[in-house]
Amino acid sequence: MSFKTVAQSQITLTQLMLPSHSNFSGKIHGGFILNLMDQVAFACASKHSENYCVTASVNRVDFLNPIEVGELVTLKASINYTGRTSMVVGVRVESENIQTGKIKHCNSSYFTMVAKGDDGKNVPVPGLILLDDDSIRRYARSITRQEHARERGASFTPEEFVASEHLEIIAQHNAKIVREN
Template identity: 60%
Template sequence: MNTKPRKVSTSKVTISELMLPSHSNFSGKIHGGYILMLMDQIAFACASKYSGRYCVTASVDTVDFLSPIEIGELVTMKASVNYVGNSSMVVGIRVTAQNIQTGVVKHCNSSYFTMVAKDEEGNNVKVPTLILSDLEEVRRFYNSVKRVALKKERNLHRETFDHSSKEALDGLNLYNVKLEL
């Protein structure tokens, strides 16, 4: 497989889809799970296009639904690889919805999917080095570096934190919880 360095632009993918009544939830808005499915699909396409490999979703960070999406709106998702590790890539996704009648476009979501490149046997494989070509790409890369570092720190804390200690249990009195151990 070719692991020659590649530009961010080689990873870019855009999809648009009209939101139908079959995509809605009980309140008449587009179901968040449907949007997540589309986001996972574009993350896969973006990471696979960049790496030239089959890719799997390792994690999803920061899914904030900023604005509801209505039936009849045109949803557009734009994705690009923002960061690469050895076999992993962070794919940034921006979701907008356009009211076709008024032309008004609203930002609905931005999210980051960590994707891992795999070989035919399911083993992790090295991905190409990322070439950053402008300051916006540098900003996105740097922000991804910070998110990756925070995730590693959070995982380390989770592994070392003794949730059964007296200190931890006493700290729960700050929250709306009652212990019955």
């Protein structure tokens, strides 16, 4: 079994934001940023696994700050976790005003990528060498995030879900229950 350090697979992508990347409000379109995030996650996972990779899931993307036309956007990707055939790639997006030098954190997300062989089947990936507390924290956080996702998924399956257990909390939100018979 082989192992690699986080640094051996890290990818950084920087791109100037053009008017063609903007939405109707003049800010950079979120879909364009998501596309760049997927590209950098793919590159990072493929570099680590030395195989073609596909996106299996994306864990929560919150757009924290808008990105302006004319800013430089930098996407930083690194492997946070390795399973048998999958990897969790952490992606951080920052924008920089090239006139003032001010840098904004725009969003972060976690992409689960799966390595594929030439036959299209999943293939094993190298493990991860954890060199410091930060890499250990990221690895442990990925394990916890996966466990929480499994628990969430299991508790809301149609077979396990009990609607009456959730009525009180739903009543506190912007919803009205009208059952049709």
